[in-house]
Amino acid sequence: MRAPHTVQNLREVVDFRVLPEQRLFSADGYEILAGWTTDIYFIKTREILRAMGLAGTEVVAEVFASKRGVLAGVPEVKNLLAGTGVEVWALPEGEWFGEKEVVLRIHGPYDRFGIYETALLGILASSSGWATAARQCKEAAGNKQVICFGARHVHPAVAPVMERAAVVGGADGASCILGAKLAGQEPVGTLPHAVMLIVGDTLEVALAYQRTMPAGTPVIVLVDTFKDEAEEAMRVAQALGKDLAAIRLDTPSERGGVTPALVREVRARLDQAGYKHVEIVVSGGLTPERIQLLNQAGADAFGVGSYISGASPIDMTMDLKEVNGKPIAKRGRIPGITPNPRLQRIL
Template identity: 65%
Template sequence: MEWKQLERLADIYEAHPDVNRFFSASHEEIQSGLTTDVYFVKTRDVLESLGKLDAHVVAEIFARKSGIYAGLPEVLRLLEGKGVKIYSLEEGEPFEGKEVLMRIEGPYSAFGMYETVILGMLASSTGWATAARECVDAAGGKPVLCFGARHVHPAVAPVMERAAVVAGGCVAASCILGAKLAGIQPKGTIPHAAILIAGDTVKLALAYDEALPEGESRTILVDTFKDEAEEALRVAEALGDRLDGIRLDTPSERGGVTPDLVREVRWRLDRAGFGHVKIVVSGGLRPDTIRSLAEAGADAFGVGSYIAHATPRDMTMDIKVVDGIPVAKRGRLPGKLENPRLKLFS
């Protein structure tokens, strides 16, 4: 159904969403104002009664903690055509706590109702990008792939994986839509389910090689049925030069992926003449484990929960100027806080 743009409290009473649906908001519902906090709609009624709804204001957004900035394109799309000026950091830039990240100038009626939405967009994407960058830095130049889609609601999985790539520095993402929105092709190997159903890792590897088109990486899981080093050698002998890599995803019940395991697998592959085979590791990775596994010889890292479960960077929007007069709530400084890094985007 088409949603009416919320203008006043009475419009909320007339909104009757279908409850037999996926519970995530559609783009139209976000744009209409249905995902904002109700008090911002009440504010419109009150300010209109005072003749102040169209007051020209300057609003500034900051985060309390440092991080990697992300989410800007969604805010620009949300406010497109609203007649406001938006100054902002570039997506992917690091920032310090309390630094002004975005400034919006224009009539309050044009954007005030969207404060909840704007802050949510920036807070979530910035949190994911910050966690991704921590993993990328820990990898020391070795590639990090985002495998976080299964850890969040599917409605936001593409947002998360896009932020991890575009702002966080991950080289790839497994979520199809997330990768596409980041301008790249999705990357991933195979699940344990495929090997369990096939009944043998080598059997699956040969079928995988036969079924997939050229250009797709031949990287095979080697922790399903047998010792990882043994399975890695079996797969390498079966595929030879066509094998690009093996993936270690040993579960915690078996001790997880350890530096010693990586060293052993690397040693045995090299001794058998398979030095070209890369070792990809995944499974509950964090920056500290990524660092130690990289030192042990791991070549690439698939990170899921650490990125997906990142704490959002709490964002705050303050009105700093009203009709040319500097203002601020107690504890904040009235007027614009200059940040030479801000650029005009609209």
């Protein structure tokens, strides 16, 4: 793969023009690969090293994490660095890493990859933060499903990145179409309240869902729009019978949200009426703590949004540890390559 053309100097930066009124504000793939999302001091570094004849200096750089987490974003970093000619090692995606553990190592001429430090740190930091939050939710859910519903809480440019990272972290699925596809899955989701409000009756929507969706599509019906959730669940179950796969509870915070007591009541009423096959999907402001309580109450699946999408990035730092084969480091860090047998060659 041929290395992309990247920003060469400060003159190119000055000449670079954007028209905010004619574009979305997110960087596209070309802009990231070209270096337009980098911090300006990396362009200054490039100019200085080239002026001194040192741009091709052989270095080893290491990336380490500020705290424990689940690693995500490795394939994207690989794609970012492909074609630069550098050698790269990384921890396997989806594995836990420890505080200060080296998660990525790069060996090659500095000018080949230095311009990408900003981007690759951002990729790993954000993706690992989302993956870690998803892992916490999955651990709380045990063997029950966790679906990421977080796309609406972040900028659309990063929504697919976030939902893919959630799957890497342990989520069983994602609702964002592109995010699910990037994770090698098909998107998962039910219906919004909007269709219920437009039609005006939950049961009518449920019957239309059954008629309209492709064969084999699980019929999962939202039951908190108009009536008492338990009443609506029974009404839909009686009409659809064995064709009803699940009901979804998404009671808003204005009415107390989905509580363990509500889940227990709905579960009991469905069971008593012979609808033990109907599962209960819950969503709305879920956290690992709430998932654990609702899991114990009888919920079967969990749609998690803001807990995953709002997870803080896990700070990543890149340090040069060798220059021309000699151990080196800034004050406070130990010179030389940090041993980590868990790293695997990816480029």
